[in-house]
Amino acid sequence: xxxxxxxxxxxxxxxxxxxxxxxxxxxxxxxxxxxxxxxxxxxxxxxxxxxxxxxxxxxxxxxxxxxxxxxxxxxxxxxxxxxxxxxxxxxxxxxxxxxxxxxxxxxxxxxxxxxxxxxxxxxxxxxxxxxxxxxxxxxxxxxxxxxxxxxxxxxxxxxxxxxxxxxxxxxxxxxxxxxxxxxxxxxxxxxxxxxxxxxxxxxxxxxxxxxxxxxxxxxxxxxxxxxxxxxxxxxxxxxxxxxxxxxxxxxxxxxxxxxxxxxxxxxxxxxxxxxxxxxxxxxxxxxxxxxxxxxxxxxxxxx
Numbered sequence: 001x002x003x004x005x006x007x008x009x010x011x012x013x014x015x016x017x018x019x020x021x022x023x024x025x026x027x028x029x030x031x032x033x034x035x036x037x038x039x040x041x042x043x044x045x046x047x048x049x050x051x052x053x054x055x056x057x058x059x060x061x062x063x064x065x066x067x068x069x070x071x072x073x074x075x076x077x078x079x080x081x082x083x084x085x086x087x088x089x090x091x092x093x094x095x096x097x098x099x100x101x102x103x104x105x106x107x108x109x110x111x112x113x114x115x116x117x118x119x120x121x122x123x124x125x126x127x128x129x130x131x132x133x134x135x136x137x138x139x140x141x142x143x144x145x146x147x148x149x150x151x152x153x154x155x156x157x158x159x160x161x162x163x164x165x166x167x168x169x170x171x172x173x174x175x176x177x178x179x180x181x182x183x184x185x186x187x188x189x190x191x192x193x194x195x196x197x198x199x200x201x202x203x204x205x206x207x208x209x210x211x212x213x214x215x216x217x218x219x220x221x222x223x224x225x226x227x228x229x230x231x232x233x234x235x236x237x238x239x240x241x242x243x244x245x246x247x248x249x250x251x252x253x254x255x256x257x258x259x260x261x262x263x264x265x266x267x268x269x270x271x272x273x274x275x276x277x278x279x280x281x282x283x284x285x286x287x288x289x290x291x292x293x294x295x296x297x298x299x300x301x302x303x
Contacts, residue, residue: 033180040232049257052255065119085289095134107148110148119154120142121154138166142173152174176289180200181234193221193224202262204235206266206269217266217269222270227263228259232255
C-alpha cells in the first residue's frame with residue numbers, strides 16, 4: 001500500500017458538517033476500539049495514518065494482534081505512538097502458525113506492556129478448521145485474560161451457538177468482553193450483555209444492504225455500544241470515506257480517520273444526536289478499556 005491518504009470523490013456533506021472544525025477541545029475523546037495497524041502492507045506510512053486519524057478527531061486506536069508473528073510489531077507501534085493501545089492474541093485463522101510455548105510468550109507480552117487480549121475467537125466460516133484446536137486456543141486465552149484482568153476482543157463468525165456453549169461452560173469469564181464487528185442475532189445481545197459484553201460496529205453497518213447488522217445495532221443497549229473501523233479492512237460506504245489508503249494495485253483500504261464520520265452515520269441510524277452518542281461512547285470505552293486508557297492521559301497535552 002501507499003502510505004498516502006486522499007479525500008474520497010463524491011463525498012457528501014456528512015464529513016463537512018461533522019469534521020470541518022475538528023478537533024474540538026470540548027468533545028469527549030473518540031476511540032477506535034478495533035483495528036490492525038500492522039496489517040497495512042509493507043511500505044505504508046503507518047505513522048502518517050495515525051497522525052491523520054488524530055487530526056480527524058480520533059484520540060485512541062486499539063491495535064489488535066492476530067498471530068504470534070505480529071505481536072512485536074503491535075508492541076513497537078504502541079511504544080512509538082502513545083495513542084495506540086495494544087492487544088495481543090491468536091485469531092482462529094492463525095492458530096496453526098503457533099509453536100509450542102505460545103501461551104507463555106503471549107503472557108510475556110501482556111505482562112510487559114499494558115495491553116488487552118485479542119483478537120481471539122471462534123470461526124466456522126473457514127473451509128477447513130479444527131474445532132477442538134480452535135476451542136482450546138480460545139479458552140486458554142479467555143482464562144489468561146481473566147487471570148490478568150484484561151479486556152478481550154472477540155471474533156465470531158458463523159459460530160454463535162458454539163460460542164455460547166463455550167462461554168456458558170467456562171467456570172468464569174473476563175469482566176470485559178467486546179464482540180467486534182458484531183454480526184450475531186439480536187436475541188443473543190441480552191445474554192451476552194449479562195456476561196459483561198460490549199458490541200462494536202464498523203462503518204460496514206452503514207451499507208444499506210447490511211440489514212441484519214443494522215437490526216442488531218438497534219437492539220444493543222446504548223451503554224454497551226462501541227464503534228470501530230477494523231482498518232485496513234471493512235471499508236465503509238463511499239459517502240463515509242473522507243480518507244482512504246490505496247494499495248499499489250489501486251484498491252482502497254479503510255482509514256481510521258473516518259471514525260468521526262462513521263459515528264455520525266451510526267448516530268443517524270440510531271436517531272441520536274452525534275454529540276450525545278460520542279459522550280456515551282467515551283463512557284463505554286472507559287468501562288471496557290479501563291486502565292488501558294491511562295497512558296494517553298499526558299498532562300498538558302493537546303488533542
